[in-house]
Amino acid sequence: MxxxxxxxxxxxxxxxxxxxxxxxxxxxxxxxxxxxxxxxxxxxxxxxxxxxxxxxxxxxxxxxxxxxxxxxxxxxxxxxxxxxxxxxxxxxxxxxxxxxxxxxxxxxxxxxxxxxxxxxxxxxxxxxxxxxxxxxxxxxxxxxxxxxxxxxxxxxxxxxxxxxxxxxxxxxxxxxxxxxxxxxxxxxxxxxxxxxxxxxxxxxxxxxxxxxxxxxxxxxxxxxxxxxxxxxxxxxxxxxxPTSRFVATFLGEADFVRGERVGDRAHTAFGTLPVTTPGVGPCQVMLRPHEVAMEPADSGSGVVVRTEFRGALVLHHVRFADGSTLRGVRPHSSPLAIGTRVRVRPLVDHPLAVFAA
Ligand SMILES: Nc1ncnc2c1ncn2[C@@H]1O[C@H](COP(=O)(O)OP(=O)(O)OP(=O)(O)O)[C@@H](O)[C@H]1O
Ligand SMILES: [Mg+2]
Structure with missing residues (x-):
């Protein structure tokens, strides 16, 4: 909550x-x-x-x-x-x-x-x-x-x-x-x-x-x-x-990444992201798979560990060194193989929902 x-x-x-x-x-x-x-x-x-x-x-x-x-x-x-x-x-x-x-x-x-x-x-x-x-x-x-x-x-x-x-x-x-x-x-x-x-x-x-x-x-x-x-x-x-994690996850797939809030932004492993509610200190920022882009990169911090075919899109599960995971989508025409090292980039044009750490 x-x-x-x-x-x-x-x-x-x-x-x-x-x-x-x-x-x-x-x-x-x-x-x-x-x-x-x-x-x-x-x-x-x-x-x-x-x-x-x-x-x-x-x-x-x-x-x-x-x-x-x-x-x-x-x-x-x-x-x-x-x-x-x-x-x-x-x-x-x-x-x-x-x-x-x-x-x-x-x-x-x-x-x-x-x-x-x-x-x-x-x-x-x-x-x-x-x-x-x-x-x-x-x-x-x-x-x-x-x-x-x-x-x-x-x-x-x-x-x-x-x-x-x-x-x-x-x-x-x-x-x-x-x-x-x-x-x-x-x-x-x-x-x-x-x-x-x-x-x-x-x-x-x-x-x-x-x-x-x-x-x-x-x-x-x-x-x-x-x-x-x-x-x-x-x-x-x-x-x-969404005002609760239940609403966030019930209405669609959602992942939560650790962040440090400073005013209306949060510093995360994926860059500084705008958030809906200003504040200070540790927080969790919500990202939905359609807001997460990934590109193959030898220097990337994540590895594709699972893929799910969804028709037009393929959902990719990416794992990071600290054990955290994030999901993102790619077009069905260019899925990435399991084991591919990737760089992950949020595609965000609006402030993201933020929850207590
Ligand atoms: N007449 C009844 N007697 C005893 N328990 C009931 C009765 N009607 C509903 N319940 C219980 O109340 C709770 C809510 O039931 P309700 O039918 O409102 O759920 P719902 O949200 O419509 O679920 P669904 O999506 O499955 O239709 C459930 O735990 C159900 O078992
Ligand atoms: Mg019912």
Missing amino acids: ASPELSTRHAAPLRTAPVLELCDLSKRFGDVLALDRVSLQVSAAELLAVVGPSGCGKSTMLRAVAGLLAADSGEIWAGGRQVAGPRTFVPPERRNVGVVFQDLALFPHLDVASNVVFGLRRRDRGRQQRVREVLDLVGLDGLGQRFPHELSGGEQQRVALARALAPDPAVVLLDEPFSHLDRNLRTLVREHTVQVLHAAGATGVFVTHDQEEALAAGDRVAVMHAGRLEQVDVPEQVFHN
């Missing part, structure tokens, strides 16, 4: 007043503290991506917001109204919250239009018109009479999204909605979903355990670990300026 004086915590400001707000929300299952005083705000038309390892509490948080479970303490506000609190528990159907879960939960015996209309109250006038609008919005125009088994996985996902959006909810919650799709389709469906949510002006919380997905889809990203939110910020900040 970064010590407080090293932390550069500055959550991105909300763009508008919050539509969803969680205050000190906690939930325990036996010995497991699934939510540990979680506080969070999501502003109107914002898509917040929540990412974290399996079992860290992501689904528990969404289920508490949806009203599918009661938290032990804390408050939830949705659309300006308290929906859960010490003396309040609004049932799911009256929370004005739409949900898309991993299994989609489409009714197999109902056609697409009937699945979508299911989310609308009987007394809502113009229900058929609204069904047509949302099917159009998700790109399923004209498929209202099909049954779920007559649709592809990606199309079924669109039906679930249309059903969640139909009542024009204050907040849409998506829990790993793409995990049943293969990788290529998943990217397409995700991009489409984000476009639809933005087009609808929806406020959304989207859970994934895929780091790339969170960084690509979220207006902001909340990184969760063991029931706590470790950092909530725009994708660039959580990636380049």
Whole structure:
């Protein structure tokens, strides 16, 4: 963990007043503290991506917001109204919250239009018109009479999204909605979903355990670990300026090199590097593999000890005389053989995150 004086915590400001707000929300299952005083705000038309390892509490948080479970303490506000609190528990159907879960939960015996209309109250006038609008919005125009088994996985996902959006909810919650799709389709469906949510002006919380997905889809990203939110910020900040080593390594490969900080720079074995947080004394500077270049050199201080083919790039593990290691990438067209002596040079055009030594 970064010590407080090293932390550069500055959550991105909300763009508008919050539509969803969680205050000190906690939930325990036996010995497991699934939510540990979680506080969070999501502003109107914002898509917040929540990412974290399996079992860290992501689904528990969404289920508490949806009203599918009661938290032990804390408050939830949705659309300006308290929906859960010490003396309040609004049932799911009256929370004005739409949900898309991993299994989609489409009714197999109902056609697409009937699945979508299911989310609308009987007394809502113009229900058929609204069904047509949302099917159009998700790109399923004209498929209202099909049954779920007559649709592809990606199309079924669109039906679930249309059903969640139909009542024009204050907040849409998506829990790993793409995990049943293969990788290529998943990217397409995700991009489409984000476009639809933005087009609808929806406020959304989207859970994934895929780091790339969170960084690509979220207006902001909340990184969760063991029931706590470790950092909530725009994708660039959580990636380049993580406030803890957990966030640093969870969002991508990261190595830490010893340094001596003097003001806003740190002296390291790889030169003097700019750092995000000024200070004085020993520190650890974060370098990601794409920020590390290496060239073969007889006088170099490192030796390539392992390579991993990654397609376009090859990841090289380099070891130094003091036993420390660093990873860097080279194009697939010019990998270096194991045993090659190399000179390593950080490619840095921005200040680097810095942690306590
Ligand atoms: N109904 C329950 N009863 C007992 N324990 C539960 C229950 N629901 C969740 N848990 C526990 O709470 C913790 C958080 O679970 P949760 O489902 O929120 O994790 P998650 O972050 O969604 O994980 P995944 O990425 O695997 O879906 C886990 O340790 C889980 O075993
Ligand atoms: Mg889950």
